[in-house]
Amino acid sequence: MKIVLASNNQGKLAELNAMFAPLGCELVRQGDLGVPESPEPFRTFIENALAKARNAAQHTGLPALADDAGLCVDAFGGLPGVDTAYYATQFGYAKGDDNNVTALLEQMKGVTNRRAALVSTLVAVRSVDDPEPLIAVGRVVGQIAPEPVGSNGFGFDPVMWIPEFGQTFAQLPVEVKNAHSHRGRAAAAMAGLIRTNWLGA
Numbered sequence: 001m002k003i004v005l006a007s008n009n010q011g012k013l014a015e016l017n018a019m020f021a022p023l024g025c026e027l028v029r030q031g032d033l034g035v036p037e038s039p040e041p042f043r044t045f046i047e048n049a050l051a052k053a054r055n056a057a058q059h060t061g062l063p064a065l066a067d068d069a070g071l072c073v074d075a076f077g078g079l080p081g082v083d084t085a086y087y088a089t090q091f092g093y094a095k096g097d098d099n100n101v102t103a104l105l106e107q108m109k110g111v112t113n114r115r116a117a118l119v120s121t122l123v124a125v126r127s128v129d130d131p132e133p134l135i136a137v138g139r140v141v142g143q144i145a146p147e148p149v150g151s152n153g154f155g156f157d158p159v160m161w162i163p164e165f166g167q168t169f170a171q172l173p174v175e176v177k178n179a180h181s182h183r184g185r186a187a188a189a190m191a192g193l194i195r196t197n198w199l200g201a
Contacts, residue, residue, distance in 0.1 A: 001025045001198075003124070004033055006049075006056035006066035011154045015178055016065070019187040023195060027065065035059040040082065045070065045121035048082055050133055058128040063198075065190070069120040069183060071104075071156050073144065075113045084156075097155050101148055104159065114144040118160055118169075120182040122190045126198065134193040138185030153177055 001024060005013055008031040017027050038055035040048040045068040052066035070084030080087040088099035091106070108114065117139050124134040140162065148158035150170025157169035157177070169177050178184045 002062055003027050004030050004035065004056045004060045004062045004064045006030050006035070006038065006052035006064055008037075012067060012183070015181075015183055016067075016187055018178065019184065020191060020194075023191055023199065025194065028062075030056045030060075030064075033060050033062075040068070043082060045082060045119060045137075046123065046135060049121050049123035050125075053123045053125045053133065054128050057125050057130070061127075063124065063126050065122060065124045067120055067122050067183065067186070069118070071160075072117045072119055073104075073108075074115040075108070075111050101156060101159055104144065104156070105147065108144055115141065116144050116160070117141045118156065118182040120186040122183075122186045124190060124194060124198075132197075134190060134197060136186045136189035136193060138182040138187070138189065140180065140182045140185070 003025055005016065005027040008029050013027060013029055020027060035056050038052040040051065042048045049066040049068035053064040056064035056066065070081050072078045072081055086095055088103040089095055091103045093099035093103055120138045122136045142160050142162045145159045145161040145168055149168045150158050152172060152174055153170045160169045162169060165172060169181060
């Protein structure tokens with residue numbers, strides 16, 4: 001089954017393709033099919049992911065999978081949340097992973113409560129009007145490290161310290177990180193939902 005991924009992020013595509021391959025599903029980036037970016041006007045991950053999935057399905061006629069993910073910092077009342085990708089721009093930096101990390105560490109200076117969660121919400125639709133979207137949420141709780149450590153992964157992986165491993169996500173081997181990341185957990189749950197609900201397996 002071919003599914004359009006409502007993202008152009010190469011990192012997400014690689015992670016998700018590896019997890020969906022056992023189902024016989026191939027993910028294709030929406031940009032490769034000429035799908036324009038979807039507006040993301042909502043304040044929750046679920047609403048934004050659903051909007052992106054419906055947009056991709058509408059433009060391609062294919063089933064679509066969308067991910068909306070972000071960092072939820074306890075000390076900031078759950079923010080940046082849905083604004084994670086643009087976090088750095090609030091502080092005068094250009095959009096980008098490295099700048100997001102820099103801005104976060106600056107804002108966390110002197111903050112003792114460093115608890116945070118990386119959250120991934122996956123939504124899949126069979127068609128643009130699918131009344132029964134599949135929804136899977138993956139969540140990993142950790143601490144914001146005082147400085148970036150590790151070179152694997154992307155986004156906030158270098159500063160997301162995971163107590164169960166005693167390392168940041170960026171220090172873990174890719175296969176370990178994929179299995180335990182917020183996206184990995186959401187993808188595993190979504191694979192089960194697709195297998196049961198779409199493939200009848």
